[in-house]
Amino acid sequence: MLCRRFRFRRYQLKKDSLRALNEGHPWIFRGAMSSAAEVFPDGQWLALVDGQNRPVGFGIYQAEGAVGIRVLRPGATPPDSDWLQRRLNRALERRADLRQRVEGFRALNGESDGFPGVVLDVYGRVGVLQTYCAGVDSLGRYAAALACRSLDLPGLLWKPPQRRSGPGPVRRVLRGQVPRCVAFAEEGMRLVADLEGGQKTGLFLDLRGLRRWIRNSDLTGRRVLNLFSYTGTLGLAAELAGAREVWQVDASAQALAFAGHHHVQDPARHRLVQADVFEWLKDLSQDELFDLVVVDPPALTTRADQVERVLARQARLVSRAAAHLAPGGTLVACDCTSRIPRTRFQQMLKKAVPLRHRQTLLPEEDHAPRFAEADYLKVEIYR
Ligand SMILES: C[S@@+](CC[C@H](N)C(=O)[O-])C[C@H]1O[C@@H](n2cnc3c(N)ncnc32)[C@H](O)[C@@H]1O
Secondary structure: OHHHHOOOEEEEOOHHHHHHHHOOOOEEEHHHOOHHHHHOOOOOEEEEEOOOOOEEEEEEEOOOOOEEEEEEEEOOOOOOHHHHHHHHHHHHHHOHHHHHHEOEEEEEEHHHHOOOOEEEEEEOOEEEEEEOOHHHHHHHHHHHHHHHHHHOOOEEEEOOOOEOOEOOOOOEEEEOOOOOEEEEEEOOEEEEEEOOOOOOOOOOHHHHHHHHHHHOOOOOOOEEEEEOOOOOHHHHHHHHOOOOEEEEEEOOHHHHHHHHHHOOOOHHHEEEEEOOHHHHHHHOOOOOOEEEEEEOOOOOOOOHHHHHHHHHHHHHHHHHHHOOEEEEEEEEEEEOOOOOOHHHHHHHHHHHOOOOEEEEEOOOHHHOOOOHHHOOOEEEEEO
């Protein structure tokens, strides 16, 4: 039983935190915690109690960052392996339709699936696990092993992202043989995830809806500019939609080489440019016009006090990009900064681009956010 493996220490919640817990929020923010928590080591499992010492939930202490406790299970009953298996089953059931259509999907989406700080992406027959703080490493490994069994995955890679608290665990194969890259099908497209050197778990699965949207657009004979292209999956979608020319710009030479190798069918139609997009756009000739421009920068801050500055920077970026739209052209503006709320991003775009808003692409079911802070990815389409 999972609960036997962990020793819970008691922590009494303050009123505001208790209210958040009762409302179903999966985080207790550090600012709402008492100094009693300061003695806990990073990753300590906690039994949470109310003012009358009654058990109200179970969580994991995180020593750094704005989130102080990630709630694992609300209520008086400790989490155990049966309960975790049920949670996993529910997460996989939610993806049952999606799994019929694609071989690459997010099997566990952190707090939104009830697995705090744990992400498990599946590419073909390989799972890639990410755990975002020390306290969830064992939970993540346990949940990923259960998922491998349920999904019959022979390979499992653990790829912990860099931790703010210093060097964490290193990338490790937890099960079977894991290749450097994996090809998988996504609604008729053949994509390849870079498990060895790629960003995140290897590929941006959360852009599936945008790949589909581009692929279903009629781009016959059109010119496309894909800014912050990473390994060029959007560029491939554009090529398959008939684009005559696809320019893809990214700072990472490795990502572009991977794009050229795996996501380009007709090299004559692609131009891969390694550059800092913010500088490159300033120097791009005003005569270069494109029918579709995609702007998908990385998350630009994790700090609340920098949000306004980042929005101003994004406004300059999208208005520079929009200046290269051919008449009647389409701009796709994305943002993956979780600190920036969807409405603030939309307001910024409304001011920054003199275009008609056409569509908002919402996250797909495997990335569905179940609380406000998890709603990180925005994709807005303008013409
Ligand atoms: C959110 S990812 C883009 C994902 C991509 N749209 C796709 O389809 O997979 C952000 C990308 O921006 C790149 N990047 C970060 N800073 C950059 C910069 N200043 N100029 C160009 N590329 C940058 C990263 O290498 C990364 O590939």
